[in-house]
Amino acid sequence: MDNFEPLIAVFSCHYCSYAAADLAGSSRIQYPPNIRIIKVPCTGRVSVNHILMALEDGSDGVYVAGCLKGTCHFIRGNYKAEKRVQYVKDLLSEINIEPERVQMYFMSAAEGTKFANVALEMTEAIKKIGHSPLNKSRS
């Protein structure tokens, strides 16, 4: 199934990674069209259930993109997000779903290239893992 195009949900924070996505856009850095961004004020807003729901609805992968450590506009939203993402990974491995489907990334508003590389890296990783076991219909 080499033409498998994964669908990846991205929780992106208004101040840093969303701005990095904008910069990737204005610098016209091309990256795979597999990600769909859900904007949140801060990655601290993303709860464990949001990530699980995205997976349950059928996303092949989910990643949370927050600010560089220490530069979060709300000081420690991104630390919180990192811990919750790790908790979700543990839960997934408990019900033996590949924990690599969920990742946490950190980037500043000025790192447009990094945003694009993350999108590319995540798409390639999910392609390797294969489609989510929860949406057989879309394989």
Added chain:
Amino acid sequence: MIVGERKPMEELLGMIEDFERILVLGCKGCVTVCCAGGPKEVKTLSTLIRMDRKQKGRKVITIEASTELQCEPESIRPILEKMANQYDVVLSMACGAGVQTVAKLFPDKLVLPALNTNFTGIAEEHGVWTEACLACGDCVLGRTAGICPVTLCAKGLLNGPCGGASEGKCEVSKDQPCAWQEIYHALKRLNRLHYLKQKPQVKDWPVHPGRVVREDLREVETT
């Protein structure tokens, strides 16, 4: 508060193996405070169950609900009566007391515990709870400056340290302070060291299960 922790998913999934309609019943009391069995965790667990079953291609219906206090029958009855025959099994995310209250109230339905109830404890920091009280039924804290030797001393000694501690740490584990040294320092601080000299006491350990009765509160039969 009573502190509990969700069981490993493997064990949970094993328990509910042959059931299709599962009522995940949270409790908004202690287990919400220790973030183990509150409404949010109910939703997390239900999602995980659905994901597991979907992955295995097996049907499942999860019903999510939470009682105010699952150790209080009046808090359970309205919820469970309303959904009398919509579920095959109750997966209770309350502490042990909660699970047993449901089991007693609805004997014809299997009730499964989702949590392991650990202890009655203190919230040291957000996400970290430590055991504080064994509920021995005969509290000695008045004589030990508020530090319970029964719970905090590995051997539960009542009348002084075992002498195995080194540099203030219990011989059982070096990051656990020796309760009696703590008691000594506390009493010294409160200059009540003389409490230590009181005559040693013997504990009348309770017979389980305990029962507390307040006649003044009990229901009056008005024939």
Added chain:
Amino acid sequence: MSIQGLIKKTRVSLCQDCGICTGSCPVSRVLPSFSPRQMIGRLILSADLDMEEESLREEDIWSCLTCARCLERCPSKVEYLEFVRAVREEAFRIGNKTRYAHDGITQTLVQMQTAGMPQSKTAWAREAGRIQDEGEYFLFVGCLPYLDVVFRELGVSPLGSAGSMLKILNRLGIDPVVRNEERCCGHDMLWNGNVDLFKELAAFNIELIKRCGCKKVIFGCPEGYLTFKTYYPLYFGELDFEIIHFYDFISDKITNNAFNLSPVESTVTYHDPCRLGRMAGIYEAPRKIIASIPGMKLKEMERNRESSVCCGVSCWANCSSYSKQIQMDRIKEAKATGADTLITACPKCNIHFTCALSSSDIEMEVKDLTHVMASAMNI
């Protein structure tokens, strides 16, 4: 004056090291090792590190054609030519000389003119028209007679155009003074660093013109005109006679019916000589003359007026294969305009282009503007 002093006087200290001069220099385009900017850089550094003596031995000082293309475009208005001329003076003084062309025949001829030897070089004038020994107008012929002899085999006739000039003046009722004693104006010596010789020649010429009582001196050759107009006053103060270039003088007199011009059906292009154009600022007079000749269509080369490119050699020195390349590029540019005649206003440009053409297969005629004018006036 020391190089350090010159750097200050000629604003070389303001050089922004930007490279426009080298980019414009016709020599740098054919001789990669030569860069006016780098030469100035070396001279400044040597002055700063008290190694002036050594830098004056540089070969590059003589590669510059002094065509002022860099001066025209320098954003810091560095007086590059004055600097080069003064440095050449110092170099010449310590024996660093330029390589003369044609085994230095023209230099020797000029040398001889300071030896007080009597000359008789005005016979052509008496044949061509009316001249006199004193009068208001002095016609300065310069080294045309000598060039006429030296470069006869090239088929150029400098004296031909001198004669035409005389006839035209006579037609305007002017019998100019033309004297045998006239010496070379000293232009080449000035630019080859031999200032003493220049001064000698200049002093003699000034005294001659005064003796003839002339108030206006007419020049046919741009170098003579420029040397009298700009450099004589530098060394001898204000001259008490007016310096006029023949084309300036004639450009507005052609139209009145003094001359009935017969049409010359041809397409021509005009080469602005450095001395006449960039350095003396005369661009429009020659064009007005060409325009007044019926039937003659002027097609401008792409690099005209201030952007005109040098004819490859100056002061009969340093003529090499590089000069040929510069000349051939210029001729090709002339050819590209579709013209069949390249008109120039300077006897030396005329000689250089003719010489370059003689060893190439491009059909292009090179004519002196005076010559063209005279034939249109059928004089």
Added chain:
Amino acid sequence: MNTELRIGVFICHCGINIAGVLDIKGLCEYAKALPNVVTAQANLFTCAETGTSAIKKAVKDNNLNRVVVAACTPRTHEPLFRASCKEAGINPFLFEMVNIREHCSWVHRHNKDAAQAKAGDLIRMAVAKAAFLEPIETFKSKVEPLTLVIGSGIAGMTSALALADQGFEVILIEKEENMGGLLRHLHKIAPANVAASELIEEKIAAIKKNKRIKYFTSAILEEVTGYVGNFSVRFSCGNDSYTCKVGVIIVATGGIPLRPEGLFNYDGKNVITQSELEIKLKKRDIEAKSIVMIQCAGARIPERNYCSRICCMVAIKNCLYLKDIIKDAKIFVLFRDIQAYGVENEALLLKAREAGVRFIRYRPDTPPVVENGKVKIYHPAMGKEIFLPADLVVLSTPIVAHDDAESISRILKVPINGNKFFLEAHAKLSPLDFAFNGIYLCGNARYPATVREATCQALGAASRACITLSHDTIERVGTVASVQEELCSTCFTCIKVCPYNVPYINERGRAEIEPMQCQGCGICVAECPAEAIEFKYISDKQIMAACEALLAS
């Protein structure tokens, strides 16, 4: 409000920026077919007058109660479209924006079908999310008419005086024992040719005289909490500590020249920095026949990859003063690019060349080598290495951030960039504001600046601050969290996780969040075990709807 959902979708061409890659008509048809969508229209430029009036007209004609705009980034245009919704009579927060330009057409140019599919998904997610949008009101809060200025260099003092002159009280804190910042050690300022100390003393005198300014020296900022109009600030002066309530804060903490340890064998005696030279110039104790200055010493190199803007002009200024003091000194300036931008700087450069200062360009890969008494460089015109005599070598080092920049950024919760200069809200159009409303920025703390530029920025920051100060209340938008008391288990989780310590237990024994103080990050909302905290701006229902819609194609 009628509960029947009527959503309007407006898709923007943005010239060719979006339409060049996506089929706008196709997207419109797709949007029309989505649930609750009443109308879907396209515009060449939705952000232009024609676009916003089209939205307003569509809201009226179809009495829409939700608006979705698919165009560019909400970070710049959301306020604009919110205002249009407000003018059209619907709550500005019943509006959802989809970015199909920066996140779609601009970045998936070579894969048009996938971009089209993605744009469709994004619009479907927005429409699904729009269904759960709730109206949000704004509310007012008091503004303390007091300003805190941190740092008393030329920038700090100028902004303090500007504010005081407009009638506002100012608290000025300075971490050193005396005020003045960098200028205390400098010789003269070009092109005004005024002595730096004179300039500083004049400002310090004005500050001491001004009764609206209270200044504290050797004062260290300890803690800042609160929000625009109502910051509570704690700073310590020696061993007594002060707290005060201020409306706005101006960061003017400045910067210091780099001490070039180990560069061009700097020894502070024969190889000194420009600031050390200025001290010598001030005392006029300098004798050297040949002086070599080296520009970009420690700047524009991989580990400090920025041009420090002012060192060229400092060097040129000092060359001119050197020429005054030592008549026939030979001065060489070795540079990579001379930053003499503008009218005055270029005129000074010309004056330096006229005075005989020699400027020699060096390439970064062949830097000058300083030996004792001479400097070896590759001379571009000579085409080989030469030695310049150097009795004195002066290194032009860059301005770097103070080492306490990081701690101030943590106290004020404002970001700093890779080189530890404070990061402004927008590089082009709000250079003096922070993204955190109510805190402003000027001087070297933002980026190296000449005295004239620092003064200009200081006046600018004062003007920005006056905007808040000149109103006694400030309007806060209601994008904050609020506790549904009937669901709260009083488990104190929200109190523990809030970065701004905003939630508290009210008299009814339930958690409560003071709307004015809540910054709207949502950390507590996601952490609350009882799911009792509501966040209308981005509720769980909205996120769930978006997730579901993501896959429903």
Added chain:
Amino acid sequence: MSKDVLVIGGGIAGIQACLDLADQGITVYLLERLPSIGGKMAQLDKTFPTNDCSICIMGPKLFEVERHPNTHLLTYSEVEAVDGEAGNFMVKIKKKARYIDEDKCTACGLCAEKCPVIVPDQFNMGLGTRRAIYKYFPQGIPSVYTIDDSVCRVFQGKKCKICAKICEAEAIDYEQKDIVFELNVGAIIVATGFEVFDPSDIKSYGYGTIADVITALEFERLLNASGPTRGHLERPSSLNIKAEIKQTEKKIKKAKARLKSLEKKNQGSTDEARKTLAALDERLSGLKAKEAALGDVKDIAFVQCVGSRDLRYNAHCCSYGCMHSVKEAIVSTEHGSEIRSTIFFTDMRAYGKEFHEYFLRGGAEYGIQFVRGRVAEINQDDHGRPVIWCEDMDARKVKKLPFDLIVLATACVPSKGIEKLANIMGFDSDQSGFVKTDPNKPTTTSAKGIFVCGCANGPMDIPSSVSMASAAASMAAQTVKGLG
């Protein structure tokens, strides 16, 4: 006495000063000479170093100025006279007639479609065309149309008035007259910006004779999505050829019609008409061949310091030229994957925040070639392509490099009306003609109560203009609050 402030100039500096004052509760009059505010920044496609689309980040501010309760827009107006002193200026203002009622006009644009008069469009630097009735630029504020009475047929006594017939809002009023009125303000901020230097004076660069040598601002318009070529990067020479082709085709159509009518009436020789037709056809095929030969733009050259740092024209540096060219080189790679840019410079002045990193990225990621050497001369090779002569100072060699397009980073010179304002208001100018200020009081001019900001005071980039605008607002606020 008056507490209001007048800001002269509707560019980004004027707008920022106006908004700062209005937000502080001070009433501000923003006066602009052109039909719409926006200034030079509105003509830019993108801005450095963030590559933001210029009108996108400026648009919201234009809106804010129009909608703000404390601002009054005075567009298409000029200052006639100023008397009084700080705190109490009497300003005589002439508001030129637009011949359109600003309240009725909805900027629907129907009138412009039908207007028969086509003239060069100055907003697009003359590259595109506009009609006699026009909107200055699509996102322009106020969003109304204007009739240019110097070209409109109605004002040349000819019969037309098509636009009045079409306009549903009946907004067109040919009888509208200029209005002159008096304004009492407490302080004035001069934000009149700058003008782009006309490089046709520099003969050796061939601007004006070689079609494909254009200025940086013209290149911005070619890059811009709402520019004359809708963002498709094309050479002016191919634009000229395309225009000529269109004209020739029109002439051919007319010639064919005349030929047919002659044949029908079969009197008079038709071969003469046939000959002109054949000539036209032949010319058309020649033009078509030339256009095909040109192909797309591949190699672009950026020439720095055109008319700047040059004692023959402007001694000063334009402060933004280097970064402007790097940005245009980066943005141009988006308009054609095989576009390569070369920048000819002497000093790369990337001195602002994030500028140096932007410059490095330009070289590394976008393959921009940097030649250190100022361009000496631009000629044309035999195919008519512009050729640059320069000394590559790093390679120490003279180079002759042909390009498809040459962009001149032209100097920044004082705006046209600045001398008139100077003698009306009495402030001094510096040696380059910009408004002079006291070095220690950056925005204070020699006239009391009159302040300056942005490029009116000297060449500067946008962040500096915006900071200085806020500074001028601060000084003006101090003056009108009477405490200063």
